[in-house]
C-alpha cells in the first residue's frame with residue numbers, strides 16, 4: 500500500500516536532521532530500561548544484538564536505555580548499564596559499531612535516578628532535591644518492591660558532583676562512538692524531581708519558581724555543551740507525567756512549559772524529547788484551543804521536537820508530524836513488538852501488537868527471549 504498512513508508515503512519515513520546529524524527517517528526508538536547489563540554496569544553482547552535489531556529494522560535514530568552517570572547516587576536499578584568507566588565505554592563501543600553498521604544514529608540517554616533509585620551497587624541511601632517521601636511504589640519490572648525511602652536533600656556539592664557526572668559521561672559516550680547524548684529530565688527521576696514543585700522544596704537558587712527549578716536541567720545541558728562542542732548532539736527528555744504520578748501537569752497551562760523550553764534552548768540543547776509516561780501523547784500533550792505541548796516546544800525554541808506516547812498508532816504519528824506538532828516520533832512498546840517497524844511501514848505490513856507479558860516478571864532481554872520462544876516469534 501502506498502497510502503500516507505500505512506505505506507512508503509508516510510511522513511515518518513522522510514529523512515530528517517537534528518543539528519548536524521542526518522537521520523534516514525523520523526522514527527526513533529524510545530529509551531527503554533532492560534536491566535540486562537552485567538552487575539558492574541558493563542553492557543553485554545546480548546544488548547548489542549538487541550540494539551542492532553532496531554537499526555537493522557530501519558529506525559533512523561535509537562535512544563539507549565537510561566544509563567547511570569556516576570558512582571555515587573545516580574544508579575537507579577541493579578543491572579542497569581553505566582557509562583562511568585573506560586570498560587563501560589569500550590563495551591558500549593562494540594554496540595555503537597553494530598548500530599552504525601546498520602545505518603542508524605545512536606544517542607545515549609544519561610540518567611540519574613535521584614529519589615527514585617531502587618537498586619544502586621555503590622550505596623544504599625538515595626538523594627534528591629529535598630527530603631520528600633516519593634509518591635507510589637518501586638517498580639517490580641525493574642526489580643523493586645515496596646515504597647521508596649525519603650532521599651537526603653542534596654547539598655550544592657552533591658549537585659556539582661551530579662552535573663560533573665553527566666559531563667564526564669557525555670565525553671565517554673562520545674568516545675564510545677555515540678552520536679549524541681540525551682539528558683533524562685523526564686518521568687520523575689532526578690532532573691524532573693528538581694523541575695517538580697512538590698518534590699523540590701529548596702529555598703536556594705535551584706528551587707522556588709519554575710525559573711529556579713529548571714536551573715539544574717539547564718546547567719547540565721550547558722555544561723555538557725561547553726565540554727563537547729557544537730558538533731555533538733545534546734538533547735533533553737522532559738515529561739509532565741512520571742512513573743509514580745500519571746496525573747501531574749505543569750502548572751499554568753503553557754506558561755511554565757514556555758519558561759522550561761526557552762531555558763533549555765538557551766542552554767544549547769539540540770532537541771527536546773517530550774515523553775508521555777503511563778499515558779499517550781493525545782492525553783498528555785493537549786493544551787487549550789487545539790495547541791499541544793510538543794507544538795509549543797517547537798514554536799518557543801525552533802528546535803527539533805520528538806513526540807512520544809502511543810506512536811505505534813501510525814495514523815496518529817502521521818497526523819502529529821503532518822500537523823506540525825513534532826519533527827520526529829519515538830516509539831517504545833511498539834518497537835519492542837516490532838524492532839522492524841520502519842520496514843513494515845515502508846512495505847505496508849501491519850505492526851504486531853505489544854504484549855506486556857514479554858516484560859514479565861522483569862523487563863530483561865532474557866525474559867523477552869523466553870516470551871518469543873513460547874510465542875514462536
Ligand SMILES: Cc1cc2nc3c(=O)[nH]c(=O)nc-3n(C[C@H](O)[C@H](O)[C@H](O)COP(=O)(O)O)c2cc1C
Nearest residue numbers: 529530531532564565774775808809830831832862
Ligand atoms: C520497558 C520500558 C522501559 C522504559 N525505560 C525508560 C528509560 O530508561 N528512560 C525513559 O526516558 N523512558 C523509559 N520508558 C518510557 C518509554 O521511553 C516511553 O516513553 C513509554 O513507553 C511511552 O511510549 P510508547 O507508548 O511508545 O510505549 C520505558 C518504557 C518501557 C516500556
